Amino acid sequence: MADAASFSFVQISDSHIGFNKAPNPDPASTFQQALQRIKSLPAQPAFMIHTGDVSHLSKPDQFDTAEQIIKETGLETHYVPGEHDILIDDGRPFFERFSKSSDGWYSFDQGGVHFIALVNVLGFKSGGFGHLGEEQLAWLQSDLKARSASTPIVVFTHIPLWMVYDKWGWGTDDAAQAMSYLKPFGSVTVLNGHIHQVMQKIEGTVSFHTAYSTAYPQPAPGSAPNPGPMKVDAGRLKSLLGIRNVNLLSSTQPLAIIDTPLSA
Numbered sequence: 001m002a003d004a005a006s007f008s009f010v011q012i013s014d015s016h017i018g019f020n021k022a023p024n025p026d027p028a029s030t031f032q033q034a035l036q037r038i039k040s041l042p043a044q045p046a047f048m049i050h051t052g053d054v055s056h057l058s059k060p061d062q063f064d065t066a067e068q069i070i071k072e073t074g075l076e077t078h079y080v081p082g083e084h085d086i087l088i089d090d091g092r093p094f095f096e097r098f099s100k101s102s103d104g105w106y107s108f109d110q111g112g113v114h115f116i117a118l119v120n121v122l123g124f125k126s127g128g129f130g131h132l133g134e135e136q137l138a139w140l141q142s143d144l145k146a147r148s149a150s151t152p153i154v155v156f157t158h159i160p161l162w163m164v165y166d167k168w169g170w171g172t173d174d175a176a177q178a179m180s181y182l183k184p185f186g187s188v189t190v191l192n193g194h195i196h197q198v199m200q201k202i203e204g205t206v207s208f209h210t211a212y213s214t215a216y217p218q219p220a221p222g223s224a225p226n227p228g229p230m231k232v233d234a235g236r237l238k239s240l241l242g243i244r245n246v247n248l249l250s251s252t253q254p255l256a257i258i259d260t261p262l263s264a
Contacts, residue, residue, distance in 0.1 A: 052082025
């Protein structure tokens with residue numbers, strides 16, 4: 001078990017390997033740059049999480065490319081799928097390759113922190129909300145029952161568990177039930193991808209954090225007719241892509257989160 005005083009991990013998201021249009025026709029290159037940034041951190045993180053959309057079209061060669069690039073970090077990596085990862089056979093190719101459980105959701109402990117991976121993209125329709133479902137919610141409730149309220153909790157999933165922007169489906173329709181199981185805990189951090197930009201919200205002891213993509217940005221909520229790849233000048237692109245480094249300062253304090261754009 002890692003020393004809590006120095007325990008850290010990194011989050012990457014929305015690598016979209018296989019995307020080939022503006023503003024970034026080569027997302028594999030920016031993905032490699034993001035992971036190189038991780039390799040150059042002063043202290044290497046204990047592991048990495050990827051919060052979905054590893055691929056753009058769920059194709060085996062896209063998964064292959066992402067997997068090979070990630071292996072170069074030498075870090076253990078924990079995954080959840082994005083909607084772009086489950087386009088084939090209800091996501092079986094993704095789950096068989098990347099998931100630590102047959103149904104996609106799982107939990108683990110490290111450094112005194114309890115990590116929970118949730119899947120909210122199964123059955124996803126364009127513009128629709130994320131959805132956890134009764135089976136997964138029952139599993140979450142059972143998983144948390146064994147934890148002390150003082151245990152720091154980190155939840156990671158793809159679509160936000162708070163309603164960022166309902167007109168674009170940027171939220172999870174049954175997240176309130178999940179939150180009812182999490183709110184008794186003294187420190188809960190919820191990490192997600194999907195919207196390709198950094199936003200945060202705090203509700204009591206629960207902090208929500210959306211993440212950069214390593215492929216392309218999306219518009220701010222309501223600032224465009226629809227969500228999707230936002231075209232920006234090449235010189236500006238890397239300021240809108242990035243990684244997240246998360247540090248556990250102590251078991252009684254919130255996790256310290258640092259978002260770093262690739263241009264920094």
